[in-house]
Amino acid sequence: MKKGHFILLFIFFLLASSAKAQSVLSGKVLDENSQGLSGATIMISKDSTSAILAYGISDGNGNFSIKLKTEIDLLFLKISYIGYATLKQEIQNKDQELEIQLSPSSEALKEVLVEARIIEQRGDTLSFSVSAFKDQKDRVIADVLKKMPGIEILPGGQIEYQGKPIQKYYIEGLDLLEGRYSLANNNIAADDVSKVQILENHQPVKLLDSLEFSERASINIKLKNDVTTSGTAELGTGLSPLLWKIKATPMIFTRKNQAIVTYQSNNTGHDVSREIRDFSFSDFGRGDYNINKRDWLSIRGLAAPPFSQQRWLDNNVHLGSANYLIRLKQDVDLKTNISYLNDAQRQIGNTQTRFFTPTDTIDLVERTNNDLFYNTLQSKFILERNTNDNYLKNELEFNGYWDSQRGFIDTGNNEVLQRLSNPFAVVRNKLRMLKPIGKQLITFRSNTGYTEANQNLNVQPGQFEALLNNGEPFTEVGQEVSSTAFFTDNSAGMTKKVSGVTLSPEVGFSIQKEHLESRLTVFDGAETEILNGNFRNDLDFLSSRIYFTSRFVYEKDNWNLRLNTPVNYRSFNIKDPTLNEDQQLNRLTFEPDIYIRNKFSAFWETSVSAALSNEFGEINRMYYGFILNNYRSLQRYNSPLPEDLRQNYSWRLTYRNPLTSFFANTSYSHNRTRRNLLYSNLIGENAATVLEAIEQENYSYSHNWSAKASKYFSKLNTTLTLGTTFSLFEREQLLNQNLAEVHNENLSFDLGLESEVTDWLSASYAANFSLLQTRIEERDIDAIETQQHTLDLFFYVAENQYFSLNSEYYFNNISDLNRNSYFMNLNYQYTFKDSGIDLEASWNNILNTDEFVRVSNNEFAYVQSTYRLRPSQVLVSLKFSF
Template identity: 60%
Template structure:
């Protein structure tokens, strides 16, 4: 049901409800109801009838009477003047007998029907737009972040559909970057979307999903691109055939380039599970070489790559509401990084400077796959998903310091398998639920560093030529639960009982090599860590009839057990805890356009295996760490409040939120930083705290008269945590302010302009140092990023664009300001439709970029060797 109204404080509120029928007493869905003071006055409120013909409109007005008009295509408009008080109406529409002669139909830019918000693609499209991502970036209320993830009103979308089907299982950038905009009619936002049909009336959802509506019922298309360039020899190639029907969908792609385009972004998985029962099979990088941090601009500026990507995504509807999906991808990439880093470590007693020149080669080989069987009906739900992933990655690096050259070599293979099953089945008036999640991962990593480091700890202060860290890890988990869901009027209860087991192993060894004599150190791990959890969850939900109130209270009770056994040092640890982790959420519709929500929760985090080992592990050439302490225990309190406003009539969207997190920990982490920048990380048993305050504001507005979308956002966060730095206890405080904005404006029929800008301030300070030491602000950095592009349309089939970029920071002594200029020209051949594009990037031939950032107790200034000025000509066509 769609409830839309405008309210003014101090006015008397009236509620107008009713039902709309046709001449045969059948309910009419989608009829428009408009309320004003008289037939010529401005609209006070409006609504749209739902699938049962009902409408419910609240409004505030001082007028004694109201003028109501009901319209529906093909029927005579119904109008009536009523008294301004709560009323219930029954409206019967009759077919229109008028002959339509000349009719001018203006497509609606943004249309609201119930919980579905539709954006007309043609209204936002201009001559330069080619794929649907170009449109989504412009839509008010929607944000596409640099990695490709889509947010609506400040929250990530939970599902991405094409014609109602979830083909890509979270890897939706593949569709965004390849689906031709000419094939799409609408982009729909499904607000409060419950993707499981059997739960639709039982469990409300505060998340939104996105659906792509195509122009044709059967769409067979594809895109292809080939390109060549100079400085040095450059190439790119891409072919992506696609098919979309009611029973079958497929996207297949092969891509390759050495132009710096990171095609791996198209297969990033943005899916997430809100149940909280998931174990991750994401790749864990225990060991690494020292890398340059990524700069804050497009990778085409700096990434030296040679990449190949193949991906097959196929969906077949076996029978009604039963889908079989296959998602496969293989990525092969060779990357080179060159640059330098100056790191300044701040401790309560000293400032330590480290300068490194870096030359890295990174080799990526990744195979990822998902096989999914899903049945989604109003009576039953079944989803079984099998994942198989394998990584064969390796890296090598060269670090040049003032007096030494350090060689690094890393082999980093990783494999994972997981099967997830979820079943929901109606049994009488109850809904029976079952979940199962079982998986296994294995890693065998090897890091070789020459010359050896940490002589004082590892080799009695004597230098040695080489150190080798060998690390093998395995991870097995299973989580199974069963429950029921039952509706009791406006209430729903969902008790669930389950049991999980997780077993993790670490086998690690440190070897020293001097004059080809390999010696084993005492720093090794033979760790077994087993956790079990017997839990009972109960969720209470309430939804009012008019959907103005939604409440959820979760009351999980868990008996957790942790057993740690290290046979190398004969250490055994065991703890058992009975924990209660309640979570409360309530959402209130203040008006048709305005809603608010608050949430509060308590949860317990216990030590992960990454924070439990007792023998030192060399994680990279200048980080040696261990956690020779009890099992970590952390108690977290989280509070959040959100206010959101969205008005399709005014094309205005706004959201604001505040969150507070307080964490109490039993372990404090000690960082001992030496003069050469080497850091020894250990854990000590000491109660401590950390807290954070976070404020967010997001707003966007579409100005239809000038075809312009304006987006603004602001974030301010304050965090504080206790640290032990070089033997001194100190509270480290961080403040971060970030302001960003974007503009997409159609200045005229021959000119459009886009702008993106970010301004941020990051500040770090020491407080309450023990023993008494100088405290206060130790570092503040201000950064700016601004990009402007202008597109000049010379004719219907050609345009050229020019753009500039500026990056600046307040800390760098040299090259604190960086500028880039780009140019491109595109000509479109109509038959066949082929785009010829010539792009000239980095016209100023800026060969170095300086980026600066700070974290809790260090300042890092990175210099990147950039790609030279380059020209690439490409042909793009559809088939």
Template identity: 55%
Template sequence: MNNSKQFFLFLILIFVVFTGYSQKEITGQVFDHQNEKLSGATVLISKDSVSSILAYAISDVDGKFKIAVETDRDSLFLKVSYLGFETFKKTIGNEAQALNVKLSPSSQSLKEVLVKSEIIQQRGDTLSFSVAAFKGKNDRVIADVLKKLPGIDIRPNGQIYYKNEPIQNYYIEGLNLLEGRYSLANNNLSVEAVSKVEILENHQPVKVLDSLEFSERSSINIKLKKDVTLSGTATAGMGAAPLLWKTNVTPMIFTKKRQAIVTYQSNNTGNDVSGEIRNFSIKHSGSEFDIDKTDWLSIQNVSEPPFRAERWLDNNIHLGSLNILQHIKEDLDLKLNISYLNDYQQQDGSTQTRYFTPTDTIDVIENTNNAIFVSKLEGQLTFENNADKNYLKNQLEFNGFWNANRGFIDRPDAQIKQQLDNPFFGIKNDLRLLRTLGKQLITFDSNTGFTATNQDLLVQPGQFEAIFNDGDPYGEIRQLVSSKKIYTDNSAGFTKALGKFTLSPKFGFSIQNQQLDTDIFLENGEEVLDSDFKNRNQFVESSVYFKNAVSFESKDETWNLSLSTPLEFKSFRLEDENFEEQRGLDRLVFEPYFYVKKKLSAFWDANASAGLSYDFGKLQQLYYGFLLNGYRNLNRYNAPISEETQQNYSGGLNYRNPLKQLFLDASYSYNFTENNLLYSSNIGENGRTILEAVARDNSFDNHSFSAGGSKYFRKLKTTFKLNTSYNLLKRQQLLNNTMAEVKTRSFTLRGSVDAEISSWLIANYSGTSSTYTSGFGERDFQQIETQQHMIDLYFYPKENQYLSVSGEYYENSLSENGDNYFVNLGYQFTFSKPKMDLNINWQNILNTDAFTKAYNNQYYYVQSSYRLRPSQVLATLKFTF
């Protein structure tokens, strides 16, 4: 690998210095060629003919309009359009004025689709969606409406995407109460309490950076109808086959000074409420250390089906969460987020795994029955002062797990018990400070944390007999792992504006000390003393860095550019008491990154990026001694510290037209990676795998393409969404001591339709089609095609009740029983006083008891059959207030 490779990116652009804003009000009236007043004409104001829209209005019944404009431009561009007339375009002065606009008839159809009411408003970089315009009869919480909005996509895990990118923050009345755990509000905030959903494009959450550093990310802000809002949900349900229960009590209060969301949820119906507290936060630069749990050991699990958990999850879950925000004074907030999760799950199924090597195929058949115990406590205390001239955010976070797993595997040649105790504790403090000093902004960041885990895996009978017991069977093998990590990263710098340029140099250092102790014991407590099966590692990673960033925004806001040029000296030291050899590595790395965004017109924009990055070995890929990761996986990495160099290139094109309610996007990315280590997998006849690292230079490349679009048809009250993606990956792999180039290709097409067909019928459809192909070199050894289709029909015989029928179809080309069908039936009656829903739902009418899934992964494929929940009936009473 060439570690001295350099990457140069060049930036030259000069523009005029930023000046202050003042607001002007432009009024006027629109007439046709016969001096008749035109109602519903669209009036747009922008900086010029290609810039984004600053503001717009719709003429009233008298043809009148009024627009407030805030910009420093001397002139503005006015555009007035109406169906059947030529578009009026004129450059006007940036001053308060009254205009009379006369439109001439057009012999050609207009390109614009005109909006007769403001279901979507645009003001600068903010899009406002009217909730009332998109709300359907069976929508109860804000998530029901969000999934219909064009440009917005809610993924199966609950994460929200806008224009195919994850949102940065989720605000309620401008306050970030949940700090990334926004599913709790999304799934429980009553839609009746919300007036608008705002998309904050190019959103900079730190006020003091707003005019200094542009952001390409977007956030969501939920606007409520009242200054004081009491909302939430309360649900109670009972059912049978077996005895079922469901409880959800989630009260909320939102005022100018305080916000609070409290919840208790419990069920055994398969609803995985742990997703309510999943954290989707996007960390700021310099906050790389996290206290996420590391699983060194695991038991063999059955692959989960690719549909909602209510169909397959056999659970008994309890969740409690308290979230409070106190607005102490202007720009100063104190937040507490704490939650506890307790869950017991049972998994029952079978798996057939086929390994493909350049010389042979190996089959493994396993029938699995697992019991999973999850106990998790997490909390976060946040103090934030987000003012115009200063910023301070201190976040103290802790995380504790007390997990235990039990498993039983029935194979044709053996019966195997697994037992795993997997506790974990982590705590960290993240401080960020920005303060104005003269004409520059002083910045300081500090991130310090500690984690610890002690994991214990017991397998009966013992495995890898040839290695541990001279080929003879033996009773049990136990793997113990103890790992601790302490980390600190501290930096200081400043941010200064020079005209339209912003400079942000930063100096800092980081130190991470990680310890790993592992031991293997056989039956009767016999310790394996061979140093090849022990680890006493201490791994120290330290760095000193200078990171400089330059950003530019043109005066007309059509160009945004940024260039970061970090220079970092990294040092790695690994010591193991069991081995005399020590590993060390010192590298001076330069990791430039360049990003550019160009507004092509009011509706089109394009972006491109290029970057060079380095990644060095973590302790998870550095230990000398063998580690029994799972009952048939024995791993070690007795090789030099890994070094990986990545070149990343990407480009994208976006179109968003709020007047037509049309959003389109397309992107392409290419990644080329060079490594100094190659990983060798030796797979035995029974699927037991020994993974080792080999010092050998290699490379792989990855091509990715995605495109998507969404459109709201107002007359049809229908939202249509379509997305597609393609990925091509090539990499080298050592399989049973034979070199092979593994190639994978995947293609996915996703679509959905939400339609209110008539006053008595609502239909929702979603579907996914995918193809995954893998092979060696030019030879494909496996291709798998999958189809997923879901349709929901809601029939309204009366305004306050509906009958629902839903069907699901899943097809898998590799499965012996590849077709799976599900049918569900529901009835809901809505009481007006008090406002509540009585719902009776019959799930899995066909009593489909197993689902067969197959998937590829580079050099093997897995066909698994998962035991599903039986046919069941559940009655719930739900209040949404």
């Protein structure tokens, strides 16, 4: 036999032997209700005491498949899942498919007893034990929530899970606050909560639960008692200057009634307006009308420092909020949310702005002293029925803003006084209905509202002399803007499942009618002149849309697919008879988007999405006469209607393992936008900017990548978080009549640590390293490097008292002065055991650091803002429950 033939024969013999010795064991692990168990552990060994030969983890539907290479005839199978009795049995070593049903058990395995108490998983629900993460200093549920791996509370109060905002915040399964959940998060006592549940892939509408999947998570707060009647109160006073802090928040939670009422007032720098911010998601997606307050005019302010507001905010605030939910009958809720905010703030500091053009650098220094006055009323009245066979939600909303501001700016060459009145009001009603008729689900949505703004800005002395007063100085300039808007969006459709695909065709129409009036007045001593021509607006802006959307949803095994294919016919009619302008535009657009998700193991999940959208300018980007937006910015858009064609692509990968308390995610997105207008910025020697739009096709590009991982180490009582982000943005700009490509890069790294080091010491550490780089054409601008470090140490000297030391360090490489900033606070808390009253004493800003420099950039400028900080001060307060 030839040598080559012998080798081939030998290889064939090995392959045959290997094939004979390999078997595939597959199957499904079920719970007591015959539902698949995700994350069950399957182990195979020779017997109950031998080493493991192979193992596997069941996927999201309970399925598993294990390849085994051994010649042993009988194998020992062990399947375990937290909260269920472990299955142990002998099986044959052959290809086979098993269906295993586990039974609930109150006994926990010794090797996972601690882990089971920390994070438990049942299907798509993760339950975090509050007691496992809580330590002596934690008072409200927000204190504990930020320690849980995979969960992050952003500085503004928004909660994210695995890097994405949550969509609902439930308390015992009820949505009391409708997106304004910070009020509950910052006031519900941690001692009243047993578990925090993460509802992954949560579909809030029960009717759609089996028809449309959701990729977002929600939070449910599980209380210890069926009836929880509690409340918190705080009274505090201090010096330098005279300080006060008042807070009273009674709460009640039952199966049919929930209520949170609060009154808060302070001048200590705590911004209570964050507790009524709305983080809810729209039912109308991209087509929803934005009812947030629109400010046509403004005074020049200071960029807020990137640390606790209690170091810099000079305020005098009062907040009252009443939130009540009553369950009228099964699954029918009536909700009322009313809040009123009154706040007076002062900003003192200076801003150094360096404008970069392709050929020049322009510097501006503004010493600022601003007084800001806020009066805000927000109210919602909601009737909701959410059952398996009916859904109705009607939401009536009234919001009013009566704000005003005063500002004084010294530029060194000029002293400018600004007075602004910028009220805004909105009323809106939203209705959504779903009802089965036969085998179809009929849907109807309506969104109708009205907004109004009458705003005025006065600037002394007058600005833009060359444009407004033939180059001659004048006393004052006044800008008046009045705008109204009526909008309605209505649609009807049906939803039906056919051969595993959910089809949802929908047809609708929307109308948006807006009117803008503005006039610019020049005051020169006793003479007053209302400017005409290019300095007035009397604009009617009418836009309408007829749309047909087909939605396809497909789910099978671990795959989810959603495809939207909207076809829109848009019509625009824009008229300004005063300026003899008339513009009409009709467009037929196709704007598809697709989302695909795959859960390819019990712990891993990935998704991709792509979308094409046409965006058209709104009235605030489509007026023909100049408007003085602030004392050094004069804008108009004497051009065709803006048309932006956007392409968005994204990819996301997540990992979460409740057994090891490890959560991680990474994502990448790319945006490409084609615009028909190029914006021209004419920057004068005093940095006065005139902005106009020019019809010229141009493009912008952005790339964004982020990664974050967090893990809880139970033996160390420590949560470690690591993260990084990178963004790149490129676009064309006209800067002082020179076409330039502006290139911005931002790279940052984050580190977070929450640790209960010993019984007498716990620590919290956070760090951020950031690098900002701007390039204009071939001109490189100095990179901005910043660092932030925060370390909190808590010393528990006794069971009922502790000290805490808070230290912060900030660095930037741009400032000539104050590159390094240091802060330190000292706190002491004593709890009276019998009454449960906390006595807290705080010494803030021990080092008496009086100012802070923040450096940031925009597309073609560096901004260095110096803030006057609150002085060193002492505050003593009493906190108690009732």
